[in-house]
Amino acid sequence: MRKNSMLFLALLFVSFQLAVAQTSSLVQPDVAIFYPKDFKAYKTLPSLAVTQDVSQEKPLPANWAVKPQFLQIEGKNAVQFTFPEHVDLYGTGEVLGDLRRNGTDVTLWNTDNYEYGKFEGKQLYQAHPWVLGVRKDGSSFGILADHSWRQQIVLDDKVTFISEGPSFRVLLIEKDSPQEVMKALGELTGTMAMPPLWALGYQQSRYSYYPDTSVKELADEFRARKIPADVIWMDIDYMDGFRVFTFDPEGFPDPKGLNDYLHDKDFKSVYMIDPGVKQDSLYSVYQQGTAGDHWVQTAGGKEFNGEVWPGQVAFPDYTQPRTQKWWASLYTDFMNLGIDGVWNDMNEPAVFDGPGGSMPDSNLHRGGGDLPMDKHLRYHNVYGLLMVRSSREGIMAVNPEKRPFVLSRANFLGGQRYAATWTGDNSATWDNLKMSIPMSINLSLSGQPFNGPDIGGFTKSPSPEVFANWIALGAYYPFSRNHTSNETEAQEPWAFGEEIEQVSRTAINRRYRLMPYLYTLFQEASQTGMPIMRPTFFADITDTSLRGEQQSFLLGEDLLITPQWAEDLKMPQGDWQEISLEENTDKYQASVKLRDGAIIPVGPVIQSTVDYSTSELTLFVNLDAEGKASGSLYDDAGEGYGYQSGDYAMLNFEANTVDGEVEVHIEQTEGSRTMNRKFKIALVQDGAVTYSEWQSGDTIRLN
Structure with missing residues (x-):
């Protein structure tokens, strides 16, 4: 038996x-x-x-x-x-x-x-x-x-x-x-394309800033309070009845005028576009989609409709080449209003009244070109990728001289080629703040370097303590955006009083000072696929005690970022020296430590990347045991594609100690872009920093 x-x-x-x-x-x-x-x-x-x-x-x-x-x-x-x-x-x-x-x-x-x-x-x-x-x-x-x-x-x-x-x-x-x-x-x-420099700046969003006068007031507040920022985001309330590619005639009667106003204040604008097109016979986008037979169909071959923000909507079938081209063409008039970037949301696709919150598995995508006809069970996970691919193509056709910026909520492995991402509808809780680090690292370790969570949390209202800790950490995410729901209290950096406003200003100032280093990391990611935000164990891949460390993280190879709330940290070996990027400090600011043997370039505090320049840089140097260090700087115009034909510069820095004197040798190893640059050495030793005077030339010395 x-x-x-x-x-x-x-x-x-x-x-x-x-x-x-x-x-x-x-x-x-x-x-x-x-x-x-x-x-x-x-x-x-x-x-x-x-x-x-x-x-x-x-x-x-x-x-x-x-x-x-x-x-x-x-x-x-x-x-x-x-x-x-x-x-x-x-x-x-x-x-x-x-x-x-x-x-x-x-x-x-x-x-x-x-x-x-x-x-x-x-x-x-x-x-x-x-x-x-x-x-x-x-x-x-x-x-x-x-x-x-x-x-x-x-x-x-x-x-x-x-x-x-x-x-x-x-x-x-x-x-x-x-x-x-x-x-x-x-x-x-594939690797992500080099983004426009402004996309690396601090960004402010809410569901929603309405009407357009509130957007202007927001821009004015940032500049008056001298809190650096680059982007203001428009959620769905800018639309006319949530119809994509339209504007509310009362709240946003002059979108071009609004964008011109923001540009005058050195801001960029990003607007949301969802995939769902309102089923409305008087709505031109729906008319075009129906006439062109562009919609996802039911298993029985009829137009599929489901409920999203506008009510019943139809969904473009991005597997069809003609639909991809049609969707891309919709961005022509839209981007010509001076819009700088696009936010593709709800593109899982989300369907409020659908099975499991989406469309039926049996829905039909008709394909074309290389993509065969098949059911939604096959194409669901790549619906967002196909959408952002089409969106990106449309934006590039309108503005061929500019680098496009697209943010997407849904995506698939390889989608980093088309869009940055964020981690969706998180909450203003300590748990969500802490889990944002392993979430962003694992996204980075899955080929998507340009990512981050909503700083402060999207749902619920953060306490001043939670927000202060989050903004102090959020300055170091690859994608740094403060975003919150329409059901929460205000979440701008000054909304919690003077103390937290100063905490926010200090943290964001530090991000902008690190912009030369950050931009160099983005260039590396675009060339090699290496993450920008990396797990701490990358500092020593044989130290197994670091394998589970998820409170700290590396920014590139040379900086270790540790939030103030971290406990029982597992630290990589070596002489990691803390650097101060601002005179102001407080109990919330994350610790920034420089690896021994590393040099990083740091710029001045600026109010937006419009003021970005590499003409005067401070080189933070942490010598190794042999008295040596090295680093690099990538520089280009920050916009456009001149870098592809040589209009860029790659500088290498090499530090040596000779008879007690530190010399940093600077060599341009790639590119034809040249500028008159001044450098200052900031030598970090035993917790103290020694500065040289500003110097020009190929060798900078610190006695």
């Missing part, structure tokens, strides 16, 4: 996990691709994540370390990876939870998740079928499940991807470090 029971259990296990044969090949020396034997390309390809040609077929080396097993689990196609030793796991995109992802699972199904209240926050606005693994010795791998169907990632002692779609291929990157894995991911999925 016992023997029969064991046989039954074995058969049951086989029925749940049925192995599928596979083929494999080497795409490049450290990247392999694996296909199940029953793979049918038209069911999952073309890839909307992978941009690199992976058609090369070289034999997989016999010693290749990590190989998948293709399975069926409860009738679903799956792939599973097992490891002979413990591996720390990261990535999986936009998720709640600890930085280290071991012991968790994530559902990849883009979901409008207010306050992260559904599915324990494990199913949010974006889908990244990607896992980064780091072994004890620092050697690392990355796993990319290359399909867009709804799927689940289960991370226990194995890594398992379980799909609700057909069989799919998997790419695996094997490198000596997680940094090299991130660069390889950038090569496979």
